Amino acid sequence: MKRRSPSEQRHGKLPRVGAAAASSSSQDGMEDKSPNPRELTQNPLKKIWMPNKNGLPEKHISHRRVCMTNCPTLIVTVGLPARGKTYISKKLTRYLNWIGVPTREFNVGQYRREFMKIYKSFEFFRPDNEEGLKIRRQCASAALNDVRQYLTEEGGQVAVFDATNTTRERRGTIIQFAEQNGFKVFFVESVCEDPEVIQENIVQVKLGSPDYTNCNTEEAVEDFMKRIKCYENSYETLDEVSDRELSYIKIIDVGQRYLVNRVLDHIQSRIVYYLMNIHITPRSIY
Structure with missing residues (x-):
């Protein structure tokens, strides 16, 4: 009867058939090529450093921001001026x-104010004002470039592009x-046809805009109403038929009705x- 090895005696295990065969082969003068158990369990693991795309080491999972989207999201507001966008x-x-999704707002109006230090009148927004149209396009382009940088290089997950965006072309x-x-x-489109709500929004919110710092109330209201007129003729609202492939929510008359189309993900x-549950006060939004 074959005696058990000391290690087998310690662990109370019987020799395996393979081990016996290997022992027999060794006795016949053949080299034992079976792996050493210590080599299987005690070899040091190879440590491999994997840089990410910008050449920096990947952050530990505990240091990463919460991300609930597979790819970045661009939220685009739609609507006439004084609609609460x-x-x-x-x-x-x-x-x-607040819920852990890195988000930043990009207001095209602010880009325009930085480009033009002094606002003169609604004439700047007339559809036949070629110079004004050129400047507005440049400001929108600058904002989109910043959106790209934020979402691709700065770790942003959501960018909010705040502008009128009233035409299908835009x-x-x-x-x-x-x-x-x-x-x-x-x-995200905001639609409101109630003249009292629009007037209240202009008086209580828009008069605080840097565009009307040196204007009295009547002048500011008159100019802003004319600014709205500049957009009305070319305004193309989101449509259930023409825009059925787009993802959007349309907020109608301060949340009296909603139209939601093609919601695709968690965000x-x-x-x-x-x-749909936001608490809207006339002083703050309309």
């Missing part, structure tokens, strides 16, 4: 950051920009839920 943009930005340009950069697009569903 900027208010919605700021509230959405604050909310998404929205098509934004969609093309998003497709080229691998961004999802979600439109978009959170946006819709938040906007």
Whole structure:
């Protein structure tokens, strides 16, 4: 009867058939090529450093921000002036950051004010003002470039592009920009036809705009109403038929009705839920 080895005696294990065969082979003068158990369990692991795309080491999972989207999302506001787009943009930005999604707002009006230090009148927004149209396009382009940098280089997950975006041509340009950069697009349109609500928004909110610092109330209201007129003739609202392939929410008359189309992911569903439950006060938004 074959005696067990000391290690087998310690662990109370019987020799395996393979081990016996290997022992027999060794006795016949053949070299034992079976692996040493210590080599299987005690070899040091190779440590491999894997840099990410910008050449820096990947952050530990505990240091990463919460991300609930597969690719960055571009939220695009749509609507005439004095419809609460900027208010919605700021509230959405604050909310998404609060739930852990890195988000930043890009207000095209602010880019325009930085480009033009002095605002003269509504004439700048006339559709036949070629110089004004050129400047507005440059400002929108500058904002989109910053959006690209934020979402591709600075770790952003959501960018809010706050502008009127009232034509399908402009929205098509934004969609093309998003497709080229691998961004999802979600439109947020605010529609309001109540003249009292619009007037209240102009008086209580827009008069605080830097555009009207040196104007009295009557002058500011008159100029802003004319500015709205500059957009009305070319305004193309989001349509259930023409825009059926787009993802969007349309907020109608301060949340009296909503139209929601093609919600595709978790972030978009959170946006819709938040906007449908947001507490809107006339002083703040309309």
